[in-house]
Amino acid sequence: MFTHFELSESLLKAITQLNWEQPTDIQQAVIPKALEQKDLLLSASTGSGKSAAFLLPLLERLIRRKKDNTDTLALILSPTRELASQLFKDCQALAAFTDINSIVITGGESLKPQAAKIRKNPEIVIATPGRLLEHLTAKQVFLQDLEYLVIDEADRMLDMGFHEDVLNIVKACQSQRQTLLCSATLSDPAVLRLAREIMTPDAEHIDLTETQEQPSIRQQIILADDRKHKERLLDWLLQNETYDKTIIFCNTRDQADALGNVLRYHDYRVEVLHGEKQHQQRKKVMQAFTNQGLKILVASDVAARGLDIDGINLVINFDFARKGDDHLHRVGRTGRAGTEGLAISFVTANEWNLMVGIERYLGIHFEQRQIKALKGSFTGPKKLKASGKAYGSKKKKNSSKADVKKSRPAKKPTTDSGGFGVIRKKTKKD
Known part of the structure; x- marks a missing residue:
């Protein structure tokens, strides 16, 4: 039960409204450790409830904190607009019975209205790295009071070339903060390198990908x-x-x-x-x-x-x-x-x-x-290796271009056998 985590009544009320009965494996593993303010590297299967695993302790921490006039307290970095928007919806649903404010900042929208949202001093900012850097450069967002940093889908973020952007954002944050890094795999060298650069040496690993199946x-x-x-x-x-x-x-x-x-x-x-x-x-x-x-x-x-x-x-x-x-x-x-x-x-x-x-x-x-x-x-x-992979065809050495050309099979005419065929221009007869 979620009551075992000693969460605030406002969060338990939101959980009840969402019809959540039992915490998932990743939530059971992460929430208690996150509430202890430990740095964590997380990996769990898609659909495992990972977002709530870091959002609930984040919100609980902000509820327990004495509210004062500070800049952004929590930052969640996401590689794509779609994921950022989904995280924003999840955060709003869980914070429905609190006075905690969150905003989402992504590319594809005008900077000016986003800057106006930032000036309202929300506790939580959910953003894509590129757009957040634009606001940092323009001195429209400040992270020196940041206490909680989440890097979601870190492997995807690195694949998209955001390594330097993430490091520049982290440099703008205070060093005394809690950092959670989420990745589909924790064995990726690039992910581990990023973790060493932005997290404490005693950061704990929680990897449930090997124990979680998707039988459905x-x-x-x-x-x-x-x-x-x-x-x-x-x-x-x-x-x-x-x-x-x-x-x-x-x-x-x-x-x-x-x-x-x-x-x-x-x-x-x-x-x-x-x-x-x-x-x-x-x-x-x-x-x-x-x-x-x-x-x-x-x-x-x-x-x-x-x-x-x-x-x-x-x-x-x-x-x-x-x-x-x-x-x-x-x-x-x-x-x-x-x-x-x-x-x-x-x-x-x-x-x-x-x-x-x-x-x-x-x-x-x-x-x-x-x-x-x-x-x-x-x-x-026709022939398989012990691994199940197919043997590759070996090219003959010193074969001339003419030989290669002769060896190519003639092109077969394209036909439509009851399904999709070549798109042709529709005529009046059609």
């Missing part, structure tokens, strides 16, 4: 010949699977835009989300997907972290994720809070070894599925 999520793979074959498979799934909402992941924004256009051509109502969308566009897409009846969202990995939307019971990896952690976060958009979910990944010959590597990295086994009506020519590698 079925993970399947479907072998595909090429991108056109994937499009036909996707069409079949969207017509035959039962789902309330689905996210279809691509590896790049260009691929996401292209797939969105293909789906629209075939009369699906779909929106596309990626990092190059303007803030207002992204906000509009998320509103449609959250509560306006939109069932299909095509996205790059910008949506793989931080989105906590009810009703996503199907995830389709049109392109296989490049890294195990990215796959984990994609799949984690479904099966939230113990509900059942299905994750389906398309795998071509070029993606086989990537799939096997991620399977071993995450310690999972993908269920292989076949759609008989759309069975392709790729049925798996």
Whole structure:
């Protein structure tokens, strides 16, 4: 029970309103230690309740503190706008019965209204690193009184190139503070290096990723010949699977835009989300997907972290994720809070070894599925190593360009076998 943590009545009232009955494993492990003001490195599976694990002790600390006219007391850094917005909503829900104020600062919005919010002296600032640095440079935000710092999704933040930005922000904070660093993995050298640079030497590690499973999520793979074959498979799934909402992941924004256009051509109502969308566009897409009846969202990995939307019971990896952690976060958009979910990944010959590597990295086994009506020519590698990976084809030495050209198979004409084919211009006969 949450009452075991000796939280204030205002927080317990908010928890009751949210219908939370029992703390999750990560909350049980983190909250008592965070209340002791220890520096912590945290890692837990997606959907584990990690946000509340650091928000509840943060809010409790501010409630117990005598309120005076200080600058920002708590800062939560997030790698993306979507995750920052979600954290802001979570914080507001938990602080609903307190007088603690929080704001969110991200790119894509005007600096002036954000500066006006900062001048109101909120206790908690939730921000993306780039935009916060702009306000720091303009001397619109001050962190010398900061007592509580959270770096959320640190691995993702470093992947996006924010290492120096984070260090510059930390330099503006007072050294006597509590720091919590959250990451999908605590074995990443870059994450450990950042931890050494910004945390106390006795910072405690809490890693629950190895003990937490996601039995409510079925993970399947479907072998595909090429991108056109994937499009036909996707069409079949969207017509035959039962789902309330689905996210279809691509590896790049260009691929996401292209797939969105293909789906629209075939009369699906779909929106596309990626990092190059303007803030207002992204906000509009998320509103449609959250509560306006939109069932299909095509996205790059910008949506793989931080989105906590009810009703996503199907995830389709049109392109296989490049890294195990990215796959984990994609799949984690479904099966939230113990509900059942299905994750389906398309795998071509070029993606086989990537799939096997991620399977071993995450310690999972993908269920292989076949759609008989759309069975392709790729049925798996002919020769496998002991690891399960396919042997690579060896190139002949000293082969001339002419020999290479002769060895290339002739291009086959593209056909449409009952699914998606080449997009052609519609005529009046159509």
